[in-house]
Amino acid sequence: MKKYILIPLLLAALILGLAVYPIGGNEGLELNSFKYKTPINGAQGSMKYELTFDNAVNKFSSNVVIGRVTDASEYDKNHDNVTVEVEEELVGQVEQKVIDVYAANYSLETDGRYMLFLTEHDSAVYPNKFYVLLNQFVIKIDDAENLLLLEDPIKKEYIPPFKDTKYNKLSDAKEYIEKIKDNNIFKDKKKKKVIDRLPDIKEQIDASDHIIELTASNVSYANAAKTIVSVDFTPEKIYKGGGFENINSILLPAGIEEEKTYLIFLVDNEDSISLATRTGSIIEVGTSEYEKALDILEK
């Protein structure tokens, strides 16, 4: 081949080779991952309300707290289970000073001090109550009490949350929240508290709207963390309540086995049914507990 064709050909190949190498080499890095491009763990969809500070306080959050992260562990591929020591309650009240927070991964750092916008999640399929973080409004508080809004969870880049810098101080933000918090939509909502456990089977029966004996025909994990299962069932006998004609599937804590028969205690909620208590609402047929319950139910 002529030199004046061969030389540019080789030069171009060399340049292209060098240019392509870092693309392939960086594929596994976080900087090239989706989380880097979209800080909100790939969550798409329509937010319930426009994302403004007022809505974060009054519409998205049942609780706004100042707290310090004491621990964070992976809950599932996209979320962390974060332990927060609550220092101050700005909106709503938490029952304990140490709370569990369900947060998008990379959003909260251990030892960090934050203003957290939370919604209480209390359901009997979980072993305890926890709070869901509004992942779009993660506000860190620095040593000088400045507010810093998390912009990039991977690079840990923060920006001042307010254009008007006078609001970017913790004291000013607290004063503002105090002024507007009477409009919080959770303020007057009466939410049924989930009972952990009842002392005896008689109380368990009385507290339940529905008591059903069912055989699990198909059991599959319902969430990524594999803590909840979706159970397709065949009703064997209804001892209390009823109306299961159109329900053939129910969410229960993991541990239910296919082809086994259980006595389940349920309560009615606003538009669904759920376990009556966190523990003691699922009794396997054939156990001594089952015999005790049956004695009372068949009287």
Added chain:
Amino acid sequence: MKKRLMICLLVFTMLLSYPLTCFADELSVFYSDEDQIGYDPVRTLYSRLYDGFTSSEFSTYLSQATTQWSNAGISAYGVDSVADSTIEVYGGTRATLEDIEPDLVNYTALTSLVDYSYVGDHTYSGRTIANYEIMKSIIYSPKHPSYYLFTSSKYKRQFTHELSHALGWLGHSLNSSDVMYSSADSSVYTLTTRDKSHLVQNY
């Protein structure tokens, strides 16, 4: 000598410019507020109804969503097992679906992209648009309590909007007449030319 140098430069420039045009496609339109777009090359869809909707409501809403995208040239294929699917669609009451995905509490409906891969960039009017292959997305499409005043049209929009996210329509349109507009108050459920052309170009 000059002639040889000219040919040399010409060949060099041609060789370099060809692959560069292959790496970065210039998109013809772009309507999203986020500089990213995706595609699901497989599009196998598994659906499951827990509670809330009647079976008929659920299948009607889902089918009008899949039909619209199918008519636009992006078909999704129903499968019976979660393992075989790249798109999972769950219907149920808010309480049930929030137990499965607590993040739903902040959304009217949610599409969670759980497995994806960055495959390169497009460009549009000087902007860099990140392109993703989506391997798994999960749609949580709840039946809302009656005080939400959700009409049939709003549910149709909800299902179409979320399916669009799963197919790669990432972010939202700023035009209120589009299904991909961010507000859930909208009752528009027929995909507009803008909704369709934005995504179809990535398939």
